[in-house]
Structure formats: C-alpha cells, structure tokens
Amino acid sequence: RKEVEQDPGPFNVPEGATVAFNCTYSNSASQSFFWYRQDCRKEPKLLMSVYSSGNEDGRFTAQLNRASQYISLLIRDSKLSDSATYLCVVTIGGFKTIFGAGTRLFVKA
Amino acid sequence: GAGVSQSPSNKVTEKGKDVELRCDPISGHTALYWYRQRLGQGLEFLIYFQGNSAPDKSGLPSDRFSAERTGESVSTLTIQRTQQEDSAVYLCASSPRTGSAGYTFGSGTRLTVV
Numbered sequence: 371r372k373e374v375e376q377d378p379g380p381f382n383v384p385e386g387a388t389v390a391f392n393c394t395y396s397n398s399a400s401q402s403f404f405w406y407r408q409d410c411r412k413e414p415k416l417l418m419s420v421y422s423s424g425n426e427d428g429r430f431t432a433q434l435n436r437a438s439q440y441i442s443l444l445i446r447d448s449k450l451s452d453s454a455t456y457l458c459v460v461t462i463g464g465f466k467t468i469f470g471a472g473t474r475l476f477v478k479a
Numbered sequence: 480g481a482g483v484s485q486s487p488s489n490k491v492t493e494k495g496k497d498v499e500l501r502c503d504p505i506s507g508h509t510a511l512y513w514y515r516q517r518l519g520q521g522l523e524f525l526i527y528f529q530g531n532s533a534p535d536k537s538g539l540p541s542d543r544f545s546a547e548r549t550g551e552s553v554s555t556l557t558i559q560r561t562q563q564e565d566s567a568v569y570l571c572a573s574s575p576r577t578g579s580a581g582y583t584f585g586s587g588t589r590l591t592v593v
Contacts, residue, residue: 404581413570413584414522457522466535467512467582471521 371396373468374460380474387448391473393458394440402461403434405443407454408472414457417443448477481505483585485571491591492561500556500588502571510574512582513546513556517567525569528554561592 376393383389395403403420418425420432420441431444445452458470484503492498504511513525524538528548539545543561548554558565568589572582 413586415584416581419581466527467524469514469522469524 372471373397373462374458374470376456376458376470376473378471378473380476382476382478383448384478385448385450387477388444388446389448389475390442390444391456391458391475392440392442393470394438395458395460395468396439397460397462398439400439400460400462403432403441404459404461405430405432405441406457406459406469408457409454414469417456445475448475450477450479453477483571483573483583485569485585485588487588488586489589489591491593494563494592495560497557497559498561498590500558500569500590502554502556502573502585504551504554504571504573505575505583507551508573508575508583509551510576510582511548511554512572512574513554514570514572515540515567516570516587522570525556558590561590563592566590566592 374395381389405417406414407417408414418427418432420434422434424433429446433442453476455472455474457472461467486501509530511528514522515525516522526539526546527535543559546556568587570584570587572584574582
C-alpha cells in the first residue's frame with residue numbers, strides 16, 4: 371500500500387461546479403498536511419496547509435480527518451484556471467515528506 | 480535569493496556521461512529536498528538535507544546518484560554514468576524548517592539522456 375494515495379482522475383467538471391478530492395495516508399505518525407497545485411510542465415506550488423480544525427481560503431476548503439487518516443480538498447465555483455494536478459502532501463516524523471501522485475482536474479467552459 | 484534557483488534548466492547528455500545539477504535554496508531555509516518526476520508521473524523523493532545533520536538518502540535509486548550540501552547553502556545532485564531511465568525533471572525544494580511551513584520548489588532541471 372502506498373503511503374499517500376490519491377485518485378488520479380481525471381476529474382472533468384464544468385465551470386461553476388463544486389469538486390472534491392480525497393487523499394488517504396497510511397502512517398499514523400503523519401504530522402503536517404498540505405495541498406499543492408502543479409500546472410502542466412511546471413513545478414508544484416503550495417496551495418494551502420491543512421489544519422485539524424479545517425481551513426478555508428476563498429473557494430478552497432481543506433479538511434483533515436485523523437481518525438480515518440484522510441484529507442480532503444473542496445473547490446467551489448470552479449474556474450477554468452483551476453485546471454491542474456492537485457498533490458496531497460504528508461510530512462511524517464517532522465521531516466520525511468511524501469507526495470501523492472496527484473489528481474488531475476479539467477474544468478471545461 | 481527570492482526563490483529557489485536551479486541550473487541548468489535543461490540538460491541533454493549522452494548515455495554513460497556524468498551530470499551535475501545545482502540547487503540554490505532560499506536564503507535561510509534549512510531544509511532542502513531533491514525530487515525526481517518522470518513524464519506524467521508523481522514526485523519521487525530522492526534525498527533530504529536539514530542543516531548540518533546527516534542527510535536522508537533513502538530515496539536515491541542507485542549508487543550512481545549522490546548529493547552534497549554544505550551547511551545551508553547550495554546543493555548539487557550528481558548522476559554518474561547516466562542511463563536513459565534517468566531522463567526526468569529533477570526538482571529541488573527548500574523550507575524554512577522541517578517542512579512544517581510547506582516547501583518552495585525551483586523550476587527544475589529537465590534531464591534528457593540520449
């Protein structure tokens with residue numbers, strides 16, 4: 371079993387739709403959680419950290435469920451510019467960082 | 480610097496040659512990571528440096544791969560006797576602490592072994 375697993379997608383959604391991604395992690399010692407965004411042929415960029423209490427940044431909401439060992443990302447009112455690959459990132463033991471393989475999102479006009 | 484700088488941005492090399500990739504992290508960032516990303520694939524962890532501590536080399540795929548970093552400065556990733564399967568984008572990322580604040584990536588070095 372991979373340490374961090376994501377549905378690779380692709381998710382094809384129309385503009386304005388709400389879409390959600392989940393990511394599961396296997397190591398209960400995982401400490402920090404992030405969502406990164408990677409555009410085609412570009413480097414990953416931090417989208418948002420994920421806190422235990424859940425956090426929101428504009429149209430994006432991230433949640434963490436430690437009991438079930440998953441994190442989620444919800445995107446409301448999807449824009450064409452949201453089309454990208456979304457990477458789930460887990461830090462274990464304070465320094466070991468594992469990236470998920472990513473979920474591809476295509477937002478269509 | 481303002482961001483993580485990697486050089487060269489592109490490298491084409493012949494099979495069997497050695498290559499050296501450079502990463503200049505953000506000033507003050509103590510943690511530095513190297514990742515490999517093959518076309519259409521996810522990020523593959525290679526090596527991690529944290530300050531002057533011994534690096535975590537657990538992700539290096541073979542003994543042809545090595546990396547160095549002096550203190551909190553520049554890091555170099557060296558691939559000896561390159562093979563075609565080494566073709567990938569090599570990404571460097573740095574963080575102000577042990578990843579708890581997220582990472583800033585460089586734009587990568589695209590390595591093509593012909």
